[in-house]
Amino acid sequence: MTLQVTRVGRLNSDQVNSVLRSAMLAPSIHNTQPWLFRCTGSGIELHADPRRILPVTDPDGRELVLSCGAALFTLRTAIHALGFHPATTLMPSRADPDLLAVVRPLADRTPDPKVTRLARAIPRRRTNRRPFLPTPIPRSTLTTLRHATELEHAWMPSLDAEQCLLLRDLTARAHLDQLADPAFVAELVRWTRLGGHVRAGVPAYATDGSPADESWLLEEFGTPGDRARPLPLVVAIGSFSDGRLDRLQAGQALQRVLLTATSAGLDTSFISPPVRVPSARAEFRRLLGCGVWPQVLLRVGYGSPLPWTPRRPLEDVLLDTLVSA
Ligand SMILES: Cc1cc2nc3c(=O)[nH]c(=O)nc-3n(C[C@H](O)[C@H](O)[C@H](O)COP(=O)(O)O)c2cc1C
The missing domain is CATH 3.40.109.10 (NADH Oxidase)
Known part of the structure; x- marks a missing residue:
């Protein structure tokens, strides 16, 4: 048919x-x-x-x-x-x-x-959850990603080195908060660790067999106090208020950024705990200091090929x- x-x-x-x-x-x-x-x-x-x-x-x-x-x-x-x-x-x-x-x-x-x-x-x-190469990303590419965000009426705030370190600590804390909630973990497990025959959810091969608890995220983004370790490039996408329309526009900005990154040969993955846990999101917003509501946090870098x-x-x-x- x-x-x-x-x-x-x-x-x-x-x-x-x-x-x-x-x-x-x-x-x-x-x-x-x-x-x-x-x-x-x-x-x-x-x-x-x-x-x-x-x-x-x-x-x-x-x-x-x-x-x-x-x-x-x-x-x-x-x-x-x-x-x-x-x-x-x-x-x-x-x-x-x-x-x-x-x-x-x-x-x-x-x-x-x-x-x-x-x-x-x-x-x-x-979405590439594998480790990224330490190859630096040209500044001009970051400018292009920022421009892509603005074209969709959203905002990519600049994050200085100190803000990135605070964000790393915040991510680790929010991640642990999530794992302390059995209902959260049950939902995560239900939607991951699936075989390739399932047409929704994240198949096990897309996380490279890493645990469903997303500990790969801390491996890549670092643990609190781990200040010696170089941080990957992270970019935040924010909106000027937090209604349904703002979120819809931020979603469009997200995909424009992801496709712009892909066409520049870059890989991306999501760092969700600091935008997902409400108290962490409020702290992230204060950390940004510009009144913007953080909607998405992405890791950007050069990775290895993945199946779809x-x-x-x-x-x-x-x-x-x-x-x-
Ligand atoms: C709003 C949003 C939140 C997401 N959060 C996570 C996340 O917390 N962890 C993760 O590994 N992937 C996250 N993803 C990526 C999805 O898992 C991914 O898009 C989906 O599995 C489809 O795979 P693909 O992006 O490779 O096509 C998120 C995607 C979106 C749009």
Whole structure:
């Protein structure tokens, strides 16, 4: 059976299929893939799927919305790379806050080569939890990542050496706080350590067989007081306030940063404890000192190649629009 989706505006059904499959390659918390798409005659709707919220790890769905924002940026990029303008309306319905965006592919245009490069990075991007090489990253690349964040109405605060050390200590403390919560650990284990046949969650091979307790994170980012050890490059993505719309924009900024890093030959992974544990997040915010709400903390560097993490079938994430042939 071949699945076909309807035409959407200027996109034929093959193009709709292709942009949806690209969007599904976005990163998501524990690879929950918490998104749903509905194709109308004129646009593609992106909905949050509240059934895929992680009640312990992400009780207010902040990371669910960030993940959907990453899928939205990917969808826009894939539409643009096909030569159409992705006219995007964020949160169009007060009555339905799970309708996060509508993207309407409008007039033909010559794709911007910079966007084409980002689109080529979509299938190559991975969350890479392996150790990174000590090779320094050019300053100009960091500037490019910062610019990528700002293009999506988010902010990448500068972190000086002292702030990085404080952040390392904060990460270690927040990580231990998480591990002290049996419900958190149970949820983490449920969504990791999976075999390759499972289409959601993080397969064991993506963490290189490291323990599900994410101790690889401390190996790489260091332990409190370990001041002699060089720190990896970390970048934070923040928003100016902390509502659903801000998180959606921060998610788009996240994916623009990740694809920009991938196209520059860099690897990335997430350092989540200081943005996930509420008290640690408040401390991180104070540490930044600029009023910005930290949404994501990423480790950036040169790593070794990884296999990809599986995705759910397209038919699982489509609302009402399926035509089977
Ligand atoms: C909001 C968000 C939070 C994430 N948090 C973590 C994390 O704490 N630890 C981790 O190893 N990966 C984290 N990830 C990465 C996901 O596990 C990863 O995107 C997913 O497994 C799919 O794999 P891929 O990114 O290689 O395509 C996060 C991703 C997102 C979008």
